[in-house]
Amino acid sequence: MIIIENKQALKQLLDTERSKGKSIGFVPTMGALHAGHASLVEQSIKENDITVVSIFVNPTQFNDKNDLANYPRTLEADAKLLETLGAQIAFAPTAEEMYPEPDNRQFEYSPQTDVMEGPRRPGHFNGVCQIVSKLFYAVEPTRAYFGEKDYQQIAVVRRMVEDLQIPVSIVSCPIVREKSGLAMSSRNTHLTEEERELATNIYRILSYSKFYATNHSVEETKRMVTDMLNALSGLEVEYFEIADGITLQSITSWEQTDNIVGCITVYCGKIPIRLIDNIRYK
Numbered sequence: 637m638i639i640i641e642n643k644q645a646l647k648q649l650l651d652t653e654r655s656k657g658k659s660i661g662f663v664p665t666m667g668a669l670h671a672g673h674a675s676l677v678e679q680s681i682k683e684n685d686i687t688v689v690s691i692f693v694n695p696t697q698f699n700d701k702n703d704l705a706n707y708p709r710t711l712e713a714d715a716k717l718l719e720t721l722g723a724q725i726a727f728a729p730t731a732e733e734m735y736p737e738p739d740n741r742q743f744e745y746s747p748q749t750d751v752m753e754g755p756r757r758p759g760h761f762n763g764v765c766q767i768v769s770k771l772f773y774a775v776e777p778t779r780a781y782f783g784e785k786d787y788q789q790i791a792v793v794r795r796m797v798e799d800l801q802i803p804v805s806i807v808s809c810p811i812v813r814e815k816s817g818l819a820m821s822s823r824n825t826h827l828t829e830e831e832r833e834l835a836t837n838i839y840r841i842l843s844y845s846k847f848y849a850t851n852h853s854v855e856e857t858k859r860m861v862t863d864m865l866n867a868l869s870g871l872e873v874e875y876f877e878i879a880d881g882i883t884l885q886s887i888t889s890w891e892q893t894d895n896i897v898g899c900i901t902v903y904c905g906k907i908p909i910r911l912i913d914n915i916r917y918k
């Protein structure tokens with residue numbers, strides 16, 4: 637596997653492969669790779685001739701400077717994992733390489749950016765669109781792989797690709813969980829053993845809510861999930877929305893649409909770690 641830091645060098649290499657008719661799979665990440673990322677890489681390897689994985693902690697998508705400073709950076713271990721998986725290229729640029737000049741582009745994809753993470757993390761999706769578009773222009777992938785853990789992110793990226801007419805197909809991949817059910821996340825490394833155990837209640841209660849939903853209303857289901865989690869000391873629900881899986885707008889009845897997702901954000905622990913998860917109802 638080759639590690640490349642420079643856009644121009646990456647382009648040259650990929651142009652050569654493209655001229656031979658090779659397909660290019662792309663997995664954008666912020667590093668601190670775990671089995672969730674690995675599943676995306678494995679799927680890309682299966683479906684493409686060349687797999688490029690980017691490792692870049694994108695400053696423009698962090699609205700909290702502390703969060704950016706504390707984000708785990710483990711390039712050496714990440715490179716080892718990618719090598720073992722069989723990815724061909726790791727693209728690990730510097731911030732100067734990706735942002736030689738400030739990016740003043742503004743992306744707003746209403747209604748998907750108006751809800752959930754949108755208003756709570758001002759500028760987050762704008763930063764995601766800035767970096768993902770730049771990476772798409774640099775890599776020109778045939779297919780790009782995203783995890784359903786960041787459900788809203790996929791919806792926003794799909795809107796951006798349509799808007800900018802970028803010729804890439806977006807592939808969404810299922811959430812990879814620990815044995816305990818906790819959705820894998822780079823942020824889990826900040827949890828103590830005890831908090832990690834506590835956090836398993838998120839998926840446990842989300843899973844239970846699928847049964848509960850069969851004979852309760854949307855409102856009752858939302859309340860049950862929120863109340864059960866908030867009753868546990870050390871957990872605090874920021875939001876739990878049951879929404880249309882495409883528009884991400886809240887629904888009020890299970891019959892309203894046939895694509896329904898429940899998206900949750902929970903603060904866990906003494907120094908609260910923000911955990912996100914979601915579940916599909918239909």
Ligand code: AMP
Binds near residue numbers: 665809819820821
């Ligand atoms: P990140 O490095 O957190 O920006 O994530 C990079 C990609 O990996 C995103 O598309 C995430 O949705 C995806 N991802 C992160 N955690 C998981 C997981 N537990 N299961 C599946 N995909 C994941």
